[in-house]
Amino acid sequence: MAANAVLSPTAKRRPISWGNPLTYALALAVAAVSITPVVYVIVGGFRTTPQIVADPAGLPDPWVWDNYSRVLTQSDFWRQVFNSAVVSLGTTIGVVVLGVCAAFVLARYTFRGREVLYTFFTLGLLFPAGAAILPLYLMLRDLNLINSYYAVILPQVAFALPLTIVILRPFLTAIPRELEDAAAIDGTGRLGFLWRILLPLSRPALVTVGILAFVTSWNAFLLPLLVLGDASLHTLPLGVQNFSSQYTSDTAGILAFTSLAMLPALIFFTFAEKQIVGGLQGAVKG
Amino acid sequence: MTSTNPTLDLAGGASAPPAGPRPARRSSARAAETRRKWYEIIGLTTPAVIVYVMFVLVPMGFAFYYSLFRWRGVGPPTDYVGFDNYVLAFQDPIFIDALRNNAIIVFGSLLIQGPIALGVALLLNRNFRGRTLFRLLAFVPYVLAEVTVGIMWKLLLSDAGTVNAMLESLGLGSLVQAWLADLDIVIWTMLAVLTWKYVGFAIILLLAGLSNVPQELNEAAAIDGASWWQIQRHVTLPLLGPTIRIWMFLSMIGSLQVFDVIWVTSVPAVRSLGASATMATYMVDNGFFARLWGYGNAVAVILFAISFVAAVLFQRFLLRRDIEGAITRRAN
Structure with a gap:
């Protein structure tokens, strides 16, 4: 059950032991395949382009900080970080607010057409965002939203809603009926119950859907590529792509820029790993 | 529920x-x-x-x-052409290549990622010190943005790039390839990059599934004298069925729409020849960048129809019980 999965991700824990050497050998191999290319990119950013051309697989000799400081001071890096942050936060807030309201109704009201409405939302899981991108662009153009943050935020909210509702609904349903009755006896209406009791209790689920929406939005490429032509609005993925096609000969600079672009995601994931993994688990079991 | x-x-x-x-x-x-x-x-x-x-x-x-118009995107569409755009798409060898490439990516992803992810998930589900760290590292590729992954591999796989240099220095010079430029190889290179990027997703899901397998079952089997392998084969794997099928479903839908990694990693010239095109890159190239809006929208409808039919068939035959609640719940 999704609710249990995220509320108590480690239901049972046996004493941890040192595994056998084979286990470690295999785990190390997996780790190596996963992160060697990433480490290469980060370390490569400390070399100069001539060094890289002379020996693509070598280590920095000497280590140079110039590439990183160049990206951090001269390029549009910070502006793009800011744009990405605005778009991702806007998307996250939109998804969580709209998703909670809809999921609350679907979870705690009984009314004719409820399951139809739920199916209607879950249908969105079958609509690939990629397939709708051309008409979406045309519509945003007609609405005069091209080259604005809204052009990215609104569609991202819309496409994240189905998954959000699928994850949130079981959570909100699982909260005992007795709490709602008690709140009603104390004179709290259903909306007060949502605000004062349900939301605080379902914080883990809210964090999960929020993080999933944030990461998806932070990494998004296709939609921003089409609707954000104005370079001053470019998000980080667009910035990385532009930098690499603009300065093709500056390999060291590209490596540094790419590393810096990876960093937020890596840091974020290290802290939010439980929620991301739990969220995907919840999505599957929802 | x-x-x-x-x-x-x-x-x-x-x-x-x-x-x-x-x-x-x-x-x-x-x-x-x-x-x-x-x-x-x-x-x-x-x-x-x-x-x-x-x-x-x-x-x-x-x-x-x-999609029913010939339309350059300026003013309202007026040049009605019926289903001509659809006919044109299926007559274009580049689009057929894109379809073939999508098929390669769908089945290649399932056949390669599945066994790898299963093996790694079983490994990382064992109890050993440092397991959390190893899990974190195995998820890294999945968390990175598609664009950064694409640019990274583009640099690594270029003709004078690191991969070829390392092959050279290992004495495997005969394996050196034009990974991104050779028209016969590039789609397999793409498949490899996609595998690297997305196998972590399969691992995450399978580990989630494994955490729901009751420990008591494994212990009971162990008491009965079953080896670790026998437990995995006869107890764990059957219980993982639903998780595996849901991963297959998500992987299939993702593979049908794949865009970002291909777009960033592959060279536009190679893509325009069809060697590394997918339906989604073909759609954006023709619809958005070449301004053939009517045609591009026809490709979008084809892409959607294929995804939809694949999803419905998959559900009908494989998924019915697993996500009944999520997608196919009947109104009651």
């Missing part, structure tokens, strides 16, 4: 207060209550419904409408 919802049965499913000879006060109080309930339902769901309809459903409808 949400089908038995005990909330608010006093309101029942009644949508309107019963008319007729009833005690007036009770009836009007109930009517007020019912009305308030409906105000709340409508007020809370309307914003989500509007955004969802406007940005998810309406565009797909428009895609079909635009």
